[in-house]
Amino acid sequence: MTASNRLPTGTPSDTTRTALAWAHGARFLTTASQLDQLPQGDLPEFAFVGRSNAGKSTAINALAQRRQLAFASKTPGRTQHINLFELGPKDAPDAYLADLPGYGYATVERTAKLRWQQVMADYLAIRRNLAGVVLLVDSRLGFTPLDRQLLDFVAPRVTTGEVKLLVLLTKADKLNKKEQAAALGVGQDGLADLATEAADIGMLLFSAPKHQGLNDLAETVYGWAHPEA
Ligand SMILES: Nc1nc2c(ncn2[C@@H]2O[C@H](COP(=O)(O)OP(=O)(O)OP(=O)(O)O)[C@@H](O)[C@H]2O)c(=O)[nH]1
Structure with missing residues (x-):
């Protein structure tokens, strides 16, 4: 498992720039209340999941550099839809971003x-x-029982490496350096049962206002969508 607490540094590398430009091109595609309403096909898809209020909409908007690409639901817990966004060239999209309902x-x-x-x-x-x-x-909260339950749903595909996992420890700006290091430690311990040799698991401290973890997030999801790159 990889873990990072890097703060943004000066000039982004070419790889980071490519990944960020790709993420900035995200656009809304469709919303689905059932799985069979989602488009079929082979385009790689990555899903954002999390307890409500964890900062999911904020992270998606920061990644796409759009103020309101992902909307925070006005009625807590009522939005049970999967929102799908498309990435890559408009005439040849190369990935989907799925925003799954917040829980908790x-x-x-x-x-x-x-x-x-x-x-x-x-x-x-x-x-x-x-x-x-x-x-x-x-x-500040670490894994809750519902996060654990969600990890259980996907664990069989994570431990075999079929589905990759990135944990974002959000709102890191609310922690001091020592607390950030402690949060990373607790997070890593919490994933120990998934960390097989085949698994591809990462963990990042993330802060939307400070852009902490943003380049790494963009590079990670870009890499998932372009394994050949
Ligand atoms: N300080 C700080 N606040 C954040 C950060 N990310 C999100 N927030 C705040 O946390 C609150 C919840 O963020 P959202 O992005 O709406 O959370 P969500 O997970 O999409 O929540 P739901 O829409 O309920 O599913 C908002 O007040 C955000 O401004 C962060 O990195 N740092």
């Missing part, structure tokens, strides 16, 4: 929670072109 609102009724579980479990287990999962976890 205490006020959501049981039936909605069960429905969420089913959508996530099915998506993570079945979506054939799923290349990677970006799991957003508030760096």
